[in-house]
Amino acid sequence: MTYNLLTVDAVAPETMALALAGCLGIAVGDVDVADSHGDPDLRTWDAPVSCEYRAVHGDVAWSLDVYAQEHVADQPLESGLAAAFAKAATTTVLFPAEEAPPSAYWVVTPQGLLTRARMELSDDEPPLYEVTAVEAPVPGLPRATVTRFAEIVREQRPDAPVTEAFAASVETARQTASGLAGPSLDDSTGSPARYAKDYLVMWERVITQMESGWAPSGWYPAGLYRERLEARDGLAGIGARLPHDVTELLGEALEQLDRRFVAATEDDPSGSLRRELTGASEERIQVCWWWYRRPNPAPWEQA
Numbered sequence: 001m002t003y004n005l006l007t008v009d010a011v012a013p014e015t016m017a018l019a020l021a022g023c024l025g026i027a028v029g030d031v032d033v034a035d036s037h038g039d040p041d042l043r044t045w046d047a048p049v050s051c052e053y054r055a056v057h058g059d060v061a062w063s064l065d066v067y068a069q070e071h072v073a074d075q076p077l078e079s080g081l082a083a084a085f086a087k088a089a090t091t092t093v094l095f096p097a098e099e100a101p102p103s104a105y106w107v108v109t110p111q112g113l114l115t116r117a118r119m120e121l122s123d124d125e126p127p128l129y130e131v132t133a134v135e136a137p138v139p140g141l142p143r144a145t146v147t148r149f150a151e152i153v154r155e156q157r158p159d160a161p162v163t164e165a166f167a168a169s170v171e172t173a174r175q176t177a178s179g180l181a182g183p184s185l186d187d188s189t190g191s192p193a194r195y196a197k198d199y200l201v202m203w204e205r206v207i208t209q210m211e212s213g214w215a216p217s218g219w220y221p222a223g224l225y226r227e228r229l230e231a232r233d234g235l236a237g238i239g240a241r242l243p244h245d246v247t248e249l250l251g252e253a254l255e256q257l258d259r260r261f262v263a264a265t266e267d268d269p270s271g272s273l274r275r276e277l278t279g280a281s282e283e284r285i286q287v288c289w290w291w292y293r294r295p296n297p298a299p300w301e302q303a
Helices: 013-024 080-088 151-153 161-176 192-209 223-242 245-264 270-278
Strands: 002-005 031-035 050-055 064-066 093-095 104-108 115-123 128-134
Touching: 002 080, 002 192, 013 031, 013 064, 013 080, 031 161, 080 093, 080 104, 104 128, 104 151, 128 151, 151 223, 161 192, 161 245, 192 223, 223 270
Parallel strands: 031 050
Antiparallel strands: 002 064, 002 093, 050 064, 093 104, 104 115, 115 128
């Protein structure tokens, strides 16, 4: 298994070996630690664990590429190794997050604090590694702004089994009743069928995250929540543009999800949430019932 770690401090190679041995449950002599620009003839290429390090510039000092061979019994997730290594080597460690933005990282301190970080590389040569923001204060990164990362929440895609079942039912109907002549949910962007599927998955995901207490981030951006309500608006009017059997299947899926949405929210008869999200006055436009329900507390107000 391969691990990619960045350390805030310039950890000595001997410390790297001791820390990795303890983290992976092997003898220190089974860890090959080497400068990536060093003499390859001095390497122990068949070592159970190898660690190449190279100096980087900016808010971090070392970049470590760690590889544990398959026969190493203890192979934690990257997050687990990073936390154990940070404690053992007494340095703050960063490792890549799973989300798409290349700047998305996690940071873990020797004391066990784990929080998100945004790290950006400059266009210099060699590049500067700058940690521009964190979601909680990190002593080793005093210049980083403390803020929430809306782009990370947008990237989160919880499972959507109701949408998957809807899509499967539509495809079955196409093959058995319509001879593949009906609309495909995988049509190019712009088709009503594709919009129905896209809107439905947006609606299901926000409900799932609401039910989970807004896991995994513990909060939700107001702008993204508004987009999810607007997706439900889109579902309200799209049935007239779909075949009758698809409209019926969509209605069954929406009935399930709307019940869950109602159970996870509370009445907002004054429309305070709508005004908060859109800035619209009560008289400006007529909106559907889901705009008159609100999560409590609002997830963008949570710590």
